[in-house]
Amino acid sequence: MILRFTKMHGLGNDFVVLDGIRQSLALTSAQLRFLADRRFGIGCDQILLVERPTRPDADFRYRIFNADGGEVEQCGNGARCFVRFVVDSGLCTAREIVVETQRGLIRPRLEADGNVTVDMGIPRFAPAEIPFVADADTVLHTLAVGEQALAISVVSMGNPHAVQCVDSVDTAPVEVLGPLIEAHPRFPLRVNAGFMQCVDRHSIRLRVYERGAGETLACGTGACAAVVAGVRRGLLDSPVRVTTRGGDLRIAWDGPGHPVLMSGPATTVFTGEISLDH
Numbered sequence: 001m002i003l004r005f006t007k008m009h010g011l012g013n014d015f016v017v018l019d020g021i022r023q024s025l026a027l028t029s030a031q032l033r034f035l036a037d038r039r040f041g042i043g044c045d046q047i048l049l050v051e052r053p054t055r056p057d058a059d060f061r062y063r064i065f066n067a068d069g070g071e072v073e074q075c076g077n078g079a080r081c082f083v084r085f086v087v088d089s090g091l092c093t094a095r096e097i098v099v100e101t102q103r104g105l106i107r108p109r110l111e112a113d114g115n116v117t118v119d120m121g122i123p124r125f126a127p128a129e130i131p132f133v134a135d136a137d138t139v140l141h142t143l144a145v146g147e148q149a150l151a152i153s154v155v156s157m158g159n160p161h162a163v164q165c166v167d168s169v170d171t172a173p174v175e176v177l178g179p180l181i182e183a184h185p186r187f188p189l190r191v192n193a194g195f196m197q198c199v200d201r202h203s204i205r206l207r208v209y210e211r212g213a214g215e216t217l218a219c220g221t222g223a224c225a226a227v228v229a230g231v232r233r234g235l236l237d238s239p240v241r242v243t244t245r246g247g248d249l250r251i252a253w254d255g256p257g258h259p260v261l262m263s264g265p266a267t268t269v270f271t272g273e274i275s276l277d278h
């Protein structure tokens, strides 16, 4: 089977984008891992699948698979690439679309300057909605990791995030703590681990060790979760510039019950074909 794909990225968080409308796709987890493999396949952090919607109030269905082959609920940088892909590939002419994800609808809009703004939906905090093992929703939770007691905030942007404040993202032990937090038993579906350095009330630096992908150059839902956590902790005021290793995102949030708005770039790198007959 020959598979057509488009390689894209959002601030260096890179994707293999597959048109599941004009080619019928039923990829196994092993095939997904092959596509994501940076030596034996194409290489990416996530695979994004464009499909027809299953609900009448959506224009498209958006499925996301981590490099480890697992399907997940949401991907912010991918959402920006999604709308650029469907517009550039002629799948739609509208520049603002409604997209069905595993956890509700998101609304990406392709701006005139080429940036993309996405209504990422309303963040959730109840432990059962993360999911996270805890008695109640509190702004901070204590997470025992090895000999350390980490102060974390938990946020769901559809996908789970554990965010902690650090003095410097440059010296934060992301490589050591990231995998331990990702696989912590209090997160039944694992978790994305965010390390946030507050620069001032309107800007942070952020690194994210992503569930199922490892540290990425940027994480869109991680940026949303970090800003929401910082606002809840009284450390940040919306809007916030989030500086990742891949570049800057603008995140705005008006508080509980309101959606998170994310703005940033979406880049197409190349298109190609690959054989799955191995």
Ligand SMILES: N[C@H](CCC[C@H](N)C(=O)O)C(=O)O
Pocket (backbone or CB within 6 Å): 013, 045, 046, 064, 066, 072, 073, 074, 075, 076, 077, 078, 159, 160, 192, 210, 211, 212, 213, 216, 218, 219, 220, 221, 222
């Ligand atoms: N690793 C994430 C999915 C991709 C999120 C990230 N790439 C983004 O831009 O939001 C998870 O397992 O929930």
